[in-house]
Amino acid sequence: MKLNNTFRSLAAVAVLASFAACKPHIKEATPNSGTADFSRYIAIGNSLTSGYADGGLYLEGQKNSYPEMLAAQMKVEGGAEFYTPFFDEAQANGSGYLQLTGFSATGSPILTPVTSNLAITGTLPNGTPSYTKFTGAEINNYGVPGIKLKHVTTAGYGFANGYFGRFLPGSPDPASMTNYLDFVTAKPFTFFSLWLGNNDILLYASHGAVVVGDDSPTDKAVFGALYNQVVNRLTANGAKGVVATIPDVLSTPYFTTVTLAALQAAVAGRDLYIQTGAGATRKATADDRFILPLSSANVIGKPNAAGFPYGLHPLNPIASSFVLDDVEQAQVNDYVTSYNTIIKAAAASKGLAVFDANQTLKEFATEKVINGIKVSSAYIKGNLFSLDGIHLTPMGYAITANGFIQAINQTYGSNLSIVNVANFRSVKFPAGAAVPQ
């Protein structure tokens, strides 16, 4: 038995020694930035770039923006620190946002605004909120919710949009008048992402193609001139970059969730009437796109002064601001297509990488499976879009980040790793039992 013990110890030693060094080997990538230089990356864009989600900009969304994800992958390949102008922990809820708090008896989601710990400090002259100033010395993520391409050269835009205003000093400091393009290009950078232009058509569409404020679609020629001006400015000092196309606005849940069938189901199948963009009244068809706020507006069937029920009678039709008729849809699509043609041509002229966000997001109109996750543009259960039906969930932003990464790698020969989509959440469900409604 003595030999047995010896064998046993020998075996134990052999086992331990070999186990320590026995990881299976798959060759891991050696960091390589190709012809790009990621040492200072800046992100230029609107709400999608800022990490806006659930109808608001708040700290968790900011942390899960696609530029944060890109920067984390670039860091492996020589990227420096990346700074997003985060809201403070004490004001983590930023602008406020929507939370899913339950479902009604008929299964409709109940959304409740979060109103605590906001960063709102007051009201700007145009009635929109101003926010606590960002005091950090460095900014890399210049995403400004609500900004249109047509705003980027507007002096004093910080007084019209509190999300930009929070980066700037207050008046009377002359720097408070700085326009967006000058502001983002003030410090040298080596790489940029540019995803502007959505709001030039989206905001118009989101009001049912009814012009509210300055939300008329940006003229195509103006868009073209400005886009090239921005690209020229960004590449003037040799920086490389990636641009993204404008998503297919009408395939977002904001325009696809409230269907004619769903509306009719609530009124025993009766015909519905709409006011078209041209001012005519006609019977609604399955091709008309109703906007998401119609479901919570609670107006269908309410009689007007003359006693006609809202939406159910030609003399009290659903307002044009709740619906995109066929003509309006064609108009919106035409703008998106034209803008994207401009974007791609501008990118091609400078050899920039193009992430075709329009194509990528459109593919989710039918369900796609990613790493075992069913992802689609369906509202809430599709995992891709946040509760506002327009902006993405962290998982949606991760999918977007991977689209950017693939475009960058393809154009510049870099080998940025994709992000792990499974690590990012989609819509949060409430704790506890359903809230009775």
Add this chain to the structure above:
Amino acid sequence: MKKILLSLFVILPFLGFSQSFQVNLQGQKQTAMGGTGTGYAQDEAAVFFNPGAVSLLEGNGVMGGIHALYLRSAFQQAGSGVNEYNKDRIATPFQAYAVYGAPASKLKFGLGIYTPFGGAMHWDENWSGKFTVTSLDLQAIYIQPTLSYKLTDEIGVGAGLVYALGKVDLQRAIPINQSNGESSTAQLKGTSKDFGFNAGVYFKDVSGLSIGLTYRSKVNAHVKDGDANFNVPEVLQSGFPTKFNATLPLPATTSIGFGYQATDNTVFALDVNWVSWHAYKALAFDYDNNATIEDTNSPRNYKDAGTVRFGVQNQYSPKLALRAGIGYALTPVKEGYVTPEVPDANRLLLSAGVGYRATENLNIDFSFLYENIKARTETNLETNLSGTFKTVVYIPGLSISYKF
């Protein structure tokens, strides 16, 4: 001895596989010789390897053995330059055998308890494939009472009834987020009790040549009323199932083996196994509540696959035997069907071992098996999980046998 045998019953779930989730670790001598044993019988493990050979064994005996199975898998997602690894686990497949027959009798009784199928794959809770699987623990214990009859001094036949006890615990994340942002999870857990058989014929002549032929039947492991534990947000809970039924086929194996006593001290053995994996068409779960999720039916579409094994034993001294072996196993998993719970591919088997005769009656055997599973890069057709898997397995083992 009784104590050792008893202690084997309380062993934790083991992991590992020799071809998909089949585990070919049923005897230390055989494992050391590349897993051969159908055509060359030398101890009580013949109850498993060839029931026909049991009646030709000399004397009576009991043996018990255990393996420490250490399996490491790496995964590199397509488009990522970074590897993810499964968690460190040591699993312990075991075997216990008893053979008894009256000295003059042509009939021998055998009992075997062994673990021919199993798996224990644990990935990180947040790994890139967490929505396909986070862990699988699968365990099949076969209890096999056996009768073996010596037709002539050269030919034995035998058969055993297999009582198969199965246990499964499959876990994965579900892409529905809790209020804290964490994913929901599902755990499917159940047990099964089913029957099968193991039969063999064994021929051995004076020239030193032996031949064996065996058939181990398929066992359909039926899990009835297993627990479906869905940890989902409370508002959705009522739509999720609490119970499930499932059937996992543990496939039939047909083997032919040859042994050749080349010199007084040296034996060569060759085995060919054919596993009827085509029975594993889908991993399907039938839930008791389909309000929110449908029954799942994940195609597996395995194909039959063979293994070739070659082993050699040298009786170095009266007390010491040296063994070595090599084998090659073809994967039953077709392209597009590789899953992270069993990231299978063709594999090379290399083994070695020593046997030590401590006393006239007491034998101690050690084995070491190394399996190198080829790297495999593909996209799963069901989940679209795309990337490269690579797995290596290290399995030391020890057994003690006592002859009387």
